[in-house]
Amino acid sequence: MSRLLFTGLPLRIRVVIAVTAFFLAVAAILAVLIAVSVRDMTSTATSIDDARARHAAKAAIAALQEHLSATARDNTVWDDGYEHITSPEAKEFSDTTWGKSTIDNPLFDASIVVTPQQTILSSYKKGQEFDPHSFFDSSLADIIGHAKTSGRVPVVSFVRSADGLAIMAAGMIRPYNRTIDADAPLHTLVLVRFMSAETLDEIEQTFDLDDLSVSETPEPHMLSVPLNDADGNTLTYLQWESREPGTMIYDRVHGYLLTAAIVLAAFLVAVLVTGFMAVRMLQRSTDRARHRATHDVLSGLLNRAGILEKLDKAIAADRADLMLHLIDLDGFKGVNDAWGHAVGDELIKLVAARVQSHLPADALFARLGGDEFAVATPLHTATDLAQRIVDCVAEPFMIGGRTIEIGASIGTVTAQNDVPDALELLRRADMALYTAKEGGRGQAVTFTANLDNDRLMAAELEDRLRRALERGEIQVAYQPLFDAQAGRVVGVEALAQWVPITGRVSPEIFIPIAERSGLIDQLGMQVLKTAIEQAQKWKTLALSVNVSPIQLRNPNFPADVIRLLDKTGFDPHRLTLEITEGVLMSNPDQARRAIEALRNIGVKFALDDFGCGYASIGALRTFGFDRMKIDRSLVSGLKNREGSEVLTATISLAHALNIPVTAEGVETPEQMAALKQTGCDQLQGFLLGRPMSGADIAALVRSSAA
Template identity: 85%
Template sequence: MSKSLFPKLPLRIRIVIAATAFFMAVAAILAVLIAISVRDMTNTATSIDDARARHAATAAISALQEHLSATARDNTVWDDGYEHITSPEAKEFSDTTWGRSTKDNPLFDASIVVTPEQTILSSYKKGEEFDPTDFFGSSLADLISHAKTSGRVPVVSFARSVDGLALMAAGAIQPYDQTVASGTSFHTLVLVRLLSTDTLDEIEHTFDLDDLSVSVTPEPHMLSVPLNDADGNTLTYLQWESRDPGAMIYNRVSGYLLAAALVLVAFLVAVLVTGILSVRMLQRSTDRARHRATHDVLSGLLNRAGILEQLDKAIATDKAGLTLHLIDLDGFKGVNDAWGHAVGDELIKLVAARVQSYLPANALFARLGGDEFAVATPLDTTPDLAQTIVECVAEPFMIGGRTIEIGASIGTVISENDVPDALELLRRADMALYTAKESGRGKAVTFTAALDNDRHMAAELEDRLRKALERGEVQVSYQPLFDAKAGRVVGVEALAQWMPVTGRVSPEVFIPIAERSGLIDQLGMQVLKAAIDQARQWKTLALSVNVSPIQLRNPNFPADVIRLLEATGFDPHRLTLEITEGVLMSNPDQARRAIEMLRNVGVKFALDDFGCGYASIGALRTFGFDRMKIDRSLVSGLDNREGSEVLTATISLAHALNIPVTAEGVETQEQATALKLSGCDQLQGFLLGRPMSGADITALVRVSAA
C-alpha cells in the first residue's frame, strides 16, 4: 500500500508515515473505548443513585402516612374517647383533647371533629379555631365520606389547603371493646399534618434526600414521586434534585483523563516531529560544511550568522518587504534548573520542530542562541503567524516521561524598505520582544516608532531615579496595620514614595525600573534605613518592609541588613520583611539561605500577596513564614459566595500551619467584619488608614491607644 501511495518517497520517510498513522489509529481506538467506558460508568452510577432516591422518597411518604394513621387510630378506636364524644361534654372534650393540643403537638398540626350529622363539632389549627371547609374545600367532605366505610382503619390521603399541601387521616371515633348497635353513626376525627418546610427538612435528613420541594407538575430535570388524594388521583409531586453521582465521578477522574489525552497527544506529536526532523536531516546531508557554518548544531536551524546573511540578502533583493518575528521562550531557565541541560536541549529541539511545522515553506527559521528564535517571512504571507506560534509553544511537551509547559513571547517588526540592514531589523524586533515580556509574557508585540520613544523615556526616568537616590529624594510613607479584634494599631508597612517636582511617580513604575537598572539594592536599603530610623520612635509598633526578589538574590543582602540593625540598635524582632512567592520559585536555595541568616538574628518574614500566584503548601512549610498576607483580590471577592469560601479556606490553611494572617486592601466595613469573623488577626486598607507620614502615624497611635 505504501508503494502505491508514496512511490517516490524514500523508505525511511514511508516508514515514519506508516508508523505515525498506526499510532494515530491506535490512539483513536483507545480514545473511543475510554470514552464509552466512562459514559457507561457515569450513567450506571447515576441510575443506581436515582433508584435509591426514589425508593427513599416513597418510603418517606409511606412512613409519614403510617405515622399519622397510627396516631389517628390511637385517638379514634378508644373506649373513653367514644364515651366522652357521645356525652353532653363532647364539645369541651374535643377542644381539650385534640383541638388546643395542636398548638405545639409534634404529631399533627390541626384536628377536626365532625358529628354524625356532618356538622363541625370542633376544628383547631395550631391551637386556634378555624373554618376547615374554607381551608380544605371539598377535600374534607371526600375524606370523611371514605372514613365512614373504613372500619377501624383510618383513611389517609393528601389534600390541598390554603397553606399548601397537607396529609390528612380520618377515622370514626368508636369503642375498642364495647359493642354498638348495628347502623350506629359515629363522630369522625380528622388529624392533619401540613407539609411545611420543617417537615420536608425532617424527611431530607432522615431519608438522605436533597432540596425537597412540592410541585404541581414535576420539573423535567428533577426526580419525583406522586402524592395522591383519597380517590387515588395525583394532587401534586414531591420532587428533589438528582445528585448525579455519575457527573461527580467524571469530574473526579476528568483531570486524569485529560492528562492521559495530553500525554497521548504529546507522544504522537513527538513521533511526528521526530519523523520530520529525520527527513530534514537527510535532505541537508548534501551540504554539511555550509550547514555547520550557518546553522545551529542543536536544533538544525539557521544560527545568528545564517539568519543575518539571509536577511541582508532579502533586504537587498526583495523590494516588497518582510516580517521578522523574534521569539523568546518563557520559563525555559526554570526547565534547565529543574531538569538539567540535557532536558533543556531536548526541549529546544522539540520547540524548534513544533514551530517549524506551523511555518510557511518560504519562511526563514533560526535559533539565535539559548532560548531565542527568529522567523522571517515575506510581507503579509501569514498575518497571524505570531499568535499561532504563541499558541503552539504553549501546548505541553513530553520529555522522558515529564510533561513540560513553557510559553513564548514574540517581538515583530514589519520592514517595508525602511530598514538599512539586518542588524537594525533585529534591534527593532528585540525592542518589541522586550515590550512583550514586560507586559506579561505569552504575548506578541509589533514594533512601532513609539517603542523607541518609550525606551528613551525609560532611560531618562532611570537617570532621574539614580540622581534622586543620590540626593535622598525617595521618601517613605507608612500604612498602619490594625489588630482585628482590639482595633488598635499594632504595626506599620513602609512604602517607598517618589515625588519629584514634575509630579508623583507610582512605585509600580519606578520600582521595576530600579530592578532592571541595578538600583534596587540602593533603593531598598535607603527605604529600610529610613523606616528603621522612624520606627525607633514607636516603641511598640512592628515594622514591615517589602523586599524585592532581586534584593533577596543578592548574597550580601542579609549581611547588609544585619549591619544596619546593629548600627541603629533597632530590635530585629520588630522587623518583618515581606517577600512574594516569585523569590521562592526563581531562586529557592539563595532565598532559603538569606531567610535563615536573618531569622537567626530575630528578623521575621511574611509571604506577601498570597492568593494571586501559585505558592504551594510545601513552600509555606519549607520556608516557615511568620506571617501570611492575603492578596487584596481575595478580600475584594468577599462580595460573592465563591470568593468568601476561597478566603475562608485560605485563612484555615494558614491557621493549620500556625501562620498568622494579615488581610490587605480592606475598603469597606463589611469586609472588615467578615475578615475578623473568618479569623484574620490583622487588617490593612484604606478603610482603616491610607499611607501617611511618620508624624501622622504617631498621632494615630495616640488615638488608637485612647
C-alpha cells in the same frame, strides 16, 4: 628575479614552497636548540652533581668532627671521671679508660691526658704508649691552649702528625653536676682519629663519594674542600674525582639524538608530500568552518551570525520587502529543569522541524541560541505566519513517551527605510517580543514606533530615578497596622513614595524599573534606613518593610541589613521584612540562607500577598514565616459566600500552622467586622488609615492609646 619567479607560480605551489622553507628553518632552529640544550644539560648535570659532592664532603667532615667532639664531651664533662682523674689512681684510670681502649675503639685511635702542669699523664695510640709531643709537634700544645678557654665544649680541628692528617678533639676534664672554682686546675683529655684509608673508605660509602684522598694542594681536575686547623688555617685538602654525569647522560642519549635527526629529515620529506594535499584540502576545510560558524550544531539551522549576515544582504537589496519574526519558547526552561537537557535538546530539534514545515520555501530560519528562533520571510509570504507558528508550537510534542506542551511568543517587525542594518531590525523585533511576553505570552506583537517611545520613556524614568536616589528624593510613608480586637495601632508598614515636581509616580511603575535597572538594592536600603530612623521615635510600634525578590537573591543583603541595624541600634525584634511568594520559587536556596541569617538575630519575616499566587503549605512550613498577609483580593471577595469561605479557610490554615494573620485592603466596616469574626490578628487598609507621614503616625498612636 626570485620575486618574479615566485609570482608566476600558482598559489598552491607558492604555499608549498613557503611552508617547506618555514619547516626547514624550524628544523635548523630545532637542531641548534637541541645541540645547545644537550650541551647545557650535560654541563648542568655535572655542575649539580659536583655541588652535591662538595656538600656531601663538607657534611662528612662536619660529621667526623661532631662525632669526635661528642665523644670528647662525654668523657670530659663527667662526675666520676673528674673524681678519678684528681685521685692518686689518675694514671691507672687514664690508661684503662682511654689509653688501652684505643686498640680497637671505633671512635678514636689515640688518647692523651695532660696534667694541669702540662705534663703527659697518659698517651696511647692504637693500644701502645707513644710520645705525643714528637708525634704531633706543636699542634698538641695549640689545641690544649684553645681547650682551656672553650668551657664545656671541646675544641676540634685537623692537625698534622707523623702518620699523616688526623682530627683532634681536646677538652678540660670537669664534673657535670658539681661546682668547682673557676681557677681550679684541670686535666686535659685529647682524643685523636687519623684520616686513614679506612676512614676515607667509610666516608666514600656513607656520603656517596669516589676515590677520596688527602693532598697538600688540590689538583686542577679534582674536586676538593679545605681542611682547617684550630685557628682556621688550611692544612690540606680532601679531594676526589668528579663523576661527570653530564657526559654519561650524553653517551646514553647519543643514539636517540641521531634517531631524532633522521626522523626530522623524514618529517621534512613528508611535509613536501603533504603540502600539495594541504592546499587542496584547505578550501574544503574553509567551507566546513564557514558552515559551522554560521549554523547551529543542534538544529542544523542558521545561527545568529548566519542570519545577521543574510539579513544585511537582504536589507541592502530591498528594505521594504522583508519581515522578521523573533520567536521565544514559553515554558522551555521548565522542561529543561523537569526532564533534563537531553529532553530539552530533543524538544529544540522537534520545534525546529515543526516550524520549518510551516515556512515558505524562501524563508530564512535560524536558532539564535537557547530557546530563541528567528524567521525572516518576504513580506508577501508573511501573512498570518506569526499566528500559524504560535498555533503549531502550542500542539503537544511526544518525547520518550512523555507528552510535553509549551508555547511561543513572537515579536515581528517589517524592514522599513529607516532600518540601517540587521542589528537594528533584530532590536526592534526583540522589543516587540518583550512586549508579547509581558502581555501574557502565547501571542504575537508587531513592532510600532510607540514601543520605541515606551523604551525611551522607560530609559528617561530610569535616569530620573537614579538621580532621585542620589539626591535622596525617595520619601517613605507609613500605613498603620491595627490590632483587630483591641483596635489600637501596633505597627506600621513603610511604603516608598516618589513625588517629583512633574507629579507623583506610582510604586507599581518605579519599583519594576528599579528591579530591571539594578537600582532595587540601593532603593530598598534607602527605604529601610529611613524607616528605621523614623521608627526609633516610636518605642512600641513594630516596623514592616517590603523586600524585593531581587534584594533577597543578593548574597550581601543579610550582611547589609545587619550592618544597618548595628549602626542605628534598632531592635531587630521590632523589624518584619515582607516578601512575596515569587522569591520562594525563583531562588529558594538563597532565600532560605538569607532568611535564616536574619532570623538568627531576631528579624521576622511575613509572607505578603498570600492568596494571589502559588504559595503552598509546604512553603509556609519550610520557610517558617512569622506572619501571613492576606491579599486584598481575598478581602474584597467577602461580599459573596464563596469568597467568605475561602478567606475563612485561609485564616484557619494560618492558625493551624501557628502563623498570625494580617489582612490588608480593609475598606468597609463590613469587611472589618467579618475579619474580626474569622480570627484575623491585624488589620490594614484605607478604612483604618491611609499611608501618612511619621508625624501623623505619632499623633494617631496617641489618639488610639487614649
